[in-house]
Amino acid sequence: SVYRFLALIIVLYYHLVIIPTYSLEVVMVTNGTLSEPITPGNVLGLIGMYIYNTLHVDAGSLAVIMFFIASGYLASTMMDRYSRKEYLVNRVLSTFPTLWASIIIIAVTVFISQDIKFTLEDLLVSAFPIWPRNSGVFVSAVLWTLRIELKFYLLVAIFGKNRKNLIFYGYALILFLSIAFYEFQVPWLYAQMYDLQFMTFAFLGVIIECVQRENHPDGVKYVSLSVLFNILLFKISAWIFQDGASRMSYPNVATQVLPVVLFLLLMKVESRFPKLYQVLPKFVYSSGKLMLPLYLTHTACGISVMLQMSLRGSGPYLTLLCGVVASFIVAGAIYLLITKPSHIWMKKAIAAMRRSH
Numbered sequence: 001s002v003y004r005f006l007a008l009i010i011v012l013y014y015h016l017v018i019i020p021t022y023s024l025e026v027v028m029v030t031n032g033t034l035s036e037p038i039t040p041g042n043v044l045g046l047i048g049m050y051i052y053n054t055l056h057v058d059a060g061s062l063a064v065i066m067f068f069i070a071s072g073y074l075a076s077t078m079m080d081r082y083s084r085k086e087y088l089v090n091r092v093l094s095t096f097p098t099l100w101a102s103i104i105i106i107a108v109t110v111f112i113s114q115d116i117k118f119t120l121e122d123l124l125v126s127a128f129p130i131w132p133r134n135s136g137v138f139v140s141a142v143l144w145t146l147r148i149e150l151k152f153y154l155l156v157a158i159f160g161k162n163r164k165n166l167i168f169y170g171y172a173l174i175l176f177l178s179i180a181f182y183e184f185q186v187p188w189l190y191a192q193m194y195d196l197q198f199m200t201f202a203f204l205g206v207i208i209e210c211v212q213r214e215n216h217p218d219g220v221k222y223v224s225l226s227v228l229f230n231i232l233l234f235k236i237s238a239w240i241f242q243d244g245a246s247r248m249s250y251p252n253v254a255t256q257v258l259p260v261v262l263f264l265l266l267m268k269v270e271s272r273f274p275k276l277y278q279v280l281p282k283f284v285y286s287s288g289k290l291m292l293p294l295y296l297t298h299t300a301c302g303i304s305v306m307l308q309m310s311l312r313g314s315g316p317y318l319t320l321l322c323g324v325v326a327s328f329i330v331a332g333a334i335y336l337l338i339t340k341p342s343h344i345w346m347k348k349a350i351a352a353m354r355r356s357h
Contacts (some may be wrong), residue, residue: 001285002277003266007066008075008287008294014059016323017300020044020306031114055319056247064145065250065259067295071149072310075156075265076163083158086350091153093346095340098147100127101338102296105330106139107126107278109297113304119314140296141190148195152202163210167203174200174233197237198250200230201259207261212345222262231256233269250317293339294331302327 019026020038022045035093039045039279048059078087103126118126129147136145145259159166165225177193180186207226211219234251249255270277287294314322 001288002280003066003263004070004291005287006262007063007070008144008291010059010066011063011295012298012302012324012327013044013129014063016302016306016320016327017042017044018048018189019232020048020058020303020320021297026299028116028137028139028305029110029300030307032057032317034307036078037302038310039319042316042320044320047246052249054253055258056249056252057254058252061249061255062259064198066262067145067255067260068149068198069205069208069263071152072202072207073209074205074279075153076206076209079161079163081352084160086211086353088153088157089353090346091150091157092337093342093349095146096343097151098334098339099296101334102293103139104298105334106297109301109304110139113308140300142295142299145198146296150199152199155199157226160227163206170196170199170203171229178233178237178240180291180337193237197233197351200233201256204230204260208260208267220264221265227256227260247264289339290331290335292326293334294327297330297334298327301330 017039021040021042022037024034024037025032052058059080077092082090101151103123105119109121119136120137126139126143129138129143130150155166155170159169174193177196178190181189181193204223208219210216210220214320215221231251231253232289236254270315302323305326306319309319309322
């Protein structure tokens, strides 16, 4: 929970601080190029740029990797509690109702704010973001990560508790698709290889959970080798396909090492000082309930509010505060009206499946 909370703070920082500080356009949120950034020159944005120039770590990339690692870790623990069918029911009801509600709210928000209109095809592609799209656009820029997570959920359901096969065949498939695309240059091969390569961060979460559960004496070595292998995959891919720029800082060493080190450090602290986590504020743990709706809607809703505040002459810090508050209000409403009832339905559905057996 603490790790996911930190990832949430970082992604909010990237989308609501870094982007409004330096960007003149936010795709699917601002209708064209702005005359100046929404919150130019604020100190918070300068801190992020200094860290990037020093460590070559992009906050957005860092948060995405952290979310993938956390998803892999949680998925590995869930397979001890659920059967394959139960796991799929859990993931479907935990994801899609919240996703669909978020899509509607995003579409309405950007239409009111900037008269941005989405087609029916755009909405359908966004509602089922499983296969890389050939047409249509995602209503939210973060949906590409959800597309990868959904594929990961399918792989977890296929392999079940056999986590070693999941890791082995997962990496083997990535290597095969990379080699196949290098030979044949078929676009759909590249699309699948691209998604699966990012899935390696979720594999890291599975590996960490396995070595922790088994208390493996060589666990750190396995995790370190996996991190090194992931870095090599991204470096080689960026070199072969000449797309390193489009992947931001994902191939960079610090970007991939820091999330793993932070995860292992938090695990160590929890094992050595368990009482420390008991005194953390409740909102650190309760924020997990808002994770998905907040992740999906914060860019569109938060920046839309910030844009309107900026146009009315508000200062950068008041503008940022309003964007953050608006993001949490929207996420809270989605949670209460959609996410929470969906979780209740999910639990009832799984209980019914178990009674039938």
